[in-house]
Amino acid sequence: xxxxxxxxxxxxxxxxxxxxxxxxxxxxxxxxxxxxxxxxxxxxxxxxxxxxxxxxxxxxxxxxxxxxxxxxxxxxxxxxxxxxxxxxxxxxxxxxxxxxxxxxxxxxxxxxxxxxxxxxxxxxxxxxxxxxxxxxxxxxxxxxxxxxxxxxxxxxxxxxxxxxxxxxxxxxxxxxxxxxxxxxxxxxxxxxxxxxxxxxxxxxxxxxxxxxxxxxxxxxxxxxxxxxxxxxxxxxxxxxxxxxxxxxxxxxxxxxxxxxxxxxxxxxxxxxxxxxxxxxxxxxxxxxxxxxxxxxxxxxxxxxxxxxxxxxxxxxxxxxxxxxxxxxxxxxxxxxxxxxxxxxxxxxxxxxxxxxxxxxxxxxxxxxxxxxxxxxxxxxxxxxxxxxxxxxxxxxxxxxxxxxxxxxxxxxxxxxxxxxxxxxxxxxxxxxxxxxxxxxxxxxxxxxxxxxxxxxxxxxxxxxxxxxxxxxxxxxxxxxxxxxxxxxxxxxxxxxxxxxxxxxxxxxxxxxxxxxxxxxxxxxxxxxxxxxxxxxxxxxxxxxxxxxxxxxxxxxxxxxxxxxxxxxxxxx
Amino acid sequence: xxxxxxxxxxxxxxxxxxxxxxxxxxxxxxxxxxxxxxxxxxxxxxxxxxxxxxxxxxxxxxxxxxxxxxxxxxxxxxxxxxxxxxxxxxxxxxxxxxxxxxxxxxxxxxxxxxxxxxxxxxxxxxxxxxxxxxxxxxxxxxxxxxxxxxxxxxxxxxxxxxxxxxxxxxxxxxxxxxxxxxxxxxxxxxxxxxxxxxxxxxxxxxxxxxxxxxxxxxxxxxxxxxxxxxxxxxxx
Numbered sequence: 001x002x003x004x005x006x007x008x009x010x011x012x013x014x015x016x017x018x019x020x021x022x023x024x025x026x027x028x029x030x031x032x033x034x035x036x037x038x039x040x041x042x043x044x045x046x047x048x049x050x051x052x053x054x055x056x057x058x059x060x061x062x063x064x065x066x067x068x069x070x071x072x073x074x075x076x077x078x079x080x081x082x083x084x085x086x087x088x089x090x091x092x093x094x095x096x097x098x099x100x101x102x103x104x105x106x107x108x109x110x111x112x113x114x115x116x117x118x119x120x121x122x123x124x125x126x127x128x129x130x131x132x133x134x135x136x137x138x139x140x141x142x143x144x145x146x147x148x149x150x151x152x153x154x155x156x157x158x159x160x161x162x163x164x165x166x167x168x169x170x171x172x173x174x175x176x177x178x179x180x181x182x183x184x185x186x187x188x189x190x191x192x193x194x195x196x197x198x199x200x201x202x203x204x205x206x207x208x209x210x211x212x213x214x215x216x217x218x219x220x221x222x223x224x225x226x227x228x229x230x231x232x233x234x235x236x237x238x239x240x241x242x243x244x245x246x247x248x249x250x251x252x253x254x255x256x257x258x259x260x261x262x263x264x265x266x267x268x269x270x271x272x273x274x275x276x277x278x279x280x281x282x283x284x285x286x287x288x289x290x291x292x293x294x295x296x297x298x299x300x301x302x303x304x305x306x307x308x309x310x311x312x313x314x315x316x317x318x319x320x321x322x323x324x325x326x327x328x329x330x331x332x333x334x335x336x337x338x339x340x341x342x343x344x345x346x347x348x349x350x351x352x353x354x355x356x357x358x359x360x361x362x363x364x365x366x367x368x369x370x371x372x373x374x375x376x377x378x379x380x381x382x383x384x385x386x387x388x389x390x391x392x393x394x395x396x397x398x399x400x401x402x403x404x405x406x407x408x409x410x411x412x413x414x415x416x417x418x419x420x421x422x423x424x425x426x427x428x429x430x431x432x433x434x435x436x437x438x439x440x441x442x443x444x445x446x447x448x449x450x451x452x453x454x455x456x457x458x459x460x461x462x463x464x465x466x467x468x469x470x471x472x473x474x475x476x477x478x479x480x481x482x483x484x485x486x487x488x489x490x491x492x493x494x495x496x497x498x499x500x501x502x503x504x505x506x507x508x509x510x511x512x513x514x515x516x517x518x519x520x521x522x523x524x525x526x527x528x529x530x531x532x533x534x535x536x537x538x539x540x541x542x543x544x545x546x547x548x549x550x551x552x553x554x555x556x557x558x559x560x561x562x563x564x565x566x567x568x569x570x571x572x
Numbered sequence: 573x574x575x576x577x578x579x580x581x582x583x584x585x586x587x588x589x590x591x592x593x594x595x596x597x598x599x600x601x602x603x604x605x606x607x608x609x610x611x612x613x614x615x616x617x618x619x620x621x622x623x624x625x626x627x628x629x630x631x632x633x634x635x636x637x638x639x640x641x642x643x644x645x646x647x648x649x650x651x652x653x654x655x656x657x658x659x660x661x662x663x664x665x666x667x668x669x670x671x672x673x674x675x676x677x678x679x680x681x682x683x684x685x686x687x688x689x690x691x692x693x694x695x696x697x698x699x700x701x702x703x704x705x706x707x708x709x710x711x712x713x714x715x716x717x718x719x720x721x722x723x724x725x726x727x728x729x730x731x732x733x734x735x736x737x738x739x740x741x742x743x744x745x746x747x748x749x750x751x752x753x754x755x756x757x758x759x760x761x762x763x764x765x766x767x768x769x770x771x772x773x774x775x776x777x778x779x780x781x782x783x784x785x786x787x788x789x790x791x792x793x794x795x796x797x798x799x800x801x802x803x804x805x806x807x808x
Contacts, residue, residue, distance in 0.1 A: 077667035134672070160674050188674065215702070239702070243715055269678070270702045295679050296699065318679075343669060344679055375669060402669055433670075459668065484667070 009035045019044045038062060045069070046504050048086060048110065049529065052559045053094035064103045065129075070110035072507050072553055073457075074482055076134065079509060079551070081535055083566040086110045096123035104129035111135070117142030121149035129155040136162035140189070144170035155183040165191030172197040181205040185212035187236050187267060192216045203228045212236025215269040223252040230258045237267035244274045253278045266290035273301040283308035292316040292342045303328045313337045318344040319353045319375060326358030330365025338371035343402060353402065356383035363390035371396040379436055380408045384418025388425035397422055398433035404460045407437035414438050420445035423453075433457040443467035447474020455480040468492035472499050482507040490517030497525050505555035516545035518552055522572035529561055530554040532570045683767060689717055689744065689775040700767045706759055710746065713775070744775040
C-alpha cells in the first residue's frame, strides 16, 4: 500500500465509516496516520475530558462532524451533582476560532449554555445538524439563535433535555428563507409553541421527514401539519386528545390514511385512548413505536393497538402493559429486535408491573431480540435460563428489578445462575446491567464468558473484592464499568491499574474504596484522572486516608487534570 | 432553570423531608418491607444490606444501600424499626430505580381525577396536570360534556363560577372533593394547590346548591369561602 499515492489511500479510507476502523487504520504507520487524519471528517469523543479541543483541531483539520459526551452515565439518575462539568463552551470557542467548517454537532450529557448556542449559530456558515441528548443549561433563547442564524439547518433534534422555556417564539425565528429542514424534534419542551409559525415552517419544508412535537401542540394542529407533510417517516405526536365524534378527529382519520411513509411513531404525551383508532391504519407499517411517555393508555387499549403492529422492530412501552400484554407483543411482533419496558410507577406498590413471565413470553415469540431494557417486579433463574436459550443474540441486556436485591422469589436463591446463563449463551453481548440478589459468583461467570462485554452496570451486588476482580481480569474488551453500593474496595481497585488505561472510565460510588486507595492509584497512573466527588463536607482537606470515598470517577486522559472542576470535585 | 435537576440530589431539603417518611428501619426477618409481588422475599432490601459484612457497627453511617446518601445515620435511627409500621411505599434510594428524572416527572405528572356531572349517564376522567389554569380545565370539561352545557363566566380572579346549560337553562356549580374529604368550590385556591388537593370533581346542579348557598345579591360581594363552608355543612 506504500506504493500508492495518497489520494488512492484516501479513497480507500473513504469506505471506512466506523470510527473504530479509522482509529485502527491510523495506527498502522505514520503515512497512514497522516493520510487518515487529513481525510477524517467525523470524530467521536466518548469523554470530553479525555482530549482537548486544540488537539482535536490540530489533528483533524478537515473535521465536519463532531460527537461529544460529557457526564458519566449515572448522572442520569441524580448521582452526579449539578455543577460537575461537561461544558461544551470551550469546544465551540476553540472550533469557532479555528478554520474548521463544522457542520454537525452531537452532544450527550453536556452543559450547553445559550451563549454556546449563539456562538455556534454564528460561527459556522454551513452548519446543518444539531443533536442534543440529555443536555441542560440552555433556554429557548438559545434555540432562537440557532433557528435565526443557521441558514442551512437540516436537523434540530432535542432528546430528553432540560430546557428552560422562555417563550414559544423561537420557532418564529426560522426565517422564511429556511426551507432545508429534514428533522425537527422538540418533544421535550415544556412550554407553549407558536402554532401558526409551526404550521408555516412545516409548509415550507418539503424535505421534512422527521417531526416530533411537544405537548403544547394540539390534535387540530397535528392534522393540519400532516396534511402538509404526508411524506413524514418519523412522527411524534403532541397532545393527542379530542372528542372522537368531532369533525377535527374525522379529518385526522382521513389525513392519516395519506401518511403511508410513517415508520416511527412516538409521543402521545397526553392521550385520549378513544382517539387511538385513527392511527390503526398506519400501524402495520410501523417499525418503531415509542409509547413510554403515554401514561394515559392502559392495558386493554394498549393491547388493541399493539395487535395492529405486526412489523415492529423496536418497541418502548410502560409496564402497565402487564405480562398479558407482553404475551400479545410476543405473538404479534415476531420481528422485534429491541424492547424497553419502563416502570409506570417507580415508587408505588406496582400492581401493574411485569414479571419474569412477560420476558419469557417475549423470548419465545421474538427470537430476533437483541436489545432489552426491562424494569420488573421480580425475576427467576429459570426464566433467565430460558430467555438465554431462546435468544442467544443479545447485544444489550439490561435488567432492572425494582427491588434491587430481590432474590429469585421461587427458590430464594441469588440470580447468579440466571445471569450466568445469559453471558454464556449470548456470545455477542456488549452491554449488561445487573440487578437482584447477586453474589461474587455472577461476576465469575461474567469474567469467564462475557468476552465481548464493553459496558457493565452493577448495583447492590457481590460479596467481596473478588467479584470486581473477576470482571477486571476476565472482560478483555471492557470499556465502561459503573458500580454503586457494592462491597468492592482498594484491593480490587488496585489489583490491575493498567487495565484502566484500556477503558474509557470507571465509576464507583458507595463502595469500600478509601481515599488512600484513590490517592495510590492516582500516583501510580498519571494518565488517569482520578476524581473524588465530595458533596457533603464529610471530608476535610486533611481528610484521613482511611476514610471511605463516597463517589469516585476515573477516566483515561491525554490532557491531565481538568481545569473546570468545581470545588467539590477533587482530582487526586 | 437549574433547580429541577438538583431537586433530587442527596442532602437537599426536599429529600430530607422525604427521608423523614421513609426512614430506614430494621425489620424482623420475614417481615415484608413492602407488599410487592405475591411471594414476599425473605431478605428485603434493607435486611440484605444490614446482613452483609460491612465492617464494624460504627461504620453504620456508610451502610450500603443507605437511603439518601449523605445523611448521617446514627445507629439509633437504624434500629428503631421495632415500633414503626412497615412502609407500604417503597423506600426511596437515590438513583434507584435508574429512571431519568425527565421520565419520572412525565409520569408523575399524571393526575387523573373523575368528573361527575349531575344527570349525566357516565363519569369522565381528566388529567389535571396538563392544564395550567382553571379556565383551561373548564373549557375541556365543556368539550367533554358538550351536549349538556356550556361554561359560563371567567375564572381569572373573581367572577361568576357557574356552568350554564343554555338548552336546559340549568346552572352547574363546579365543586371538588379535596384530600380531607370535604367538598369545595372550584376556584378558591391557587391552581397548583388545587391540583395537589383535588381528588375528584363534581358539577353540581345549581338548584341543589342554591339551598345551601348564602343568598347573593352581588357576585363580588360574596365570599366563596362562605359558600363552600355552607356546602360542606349540607354535604353528605
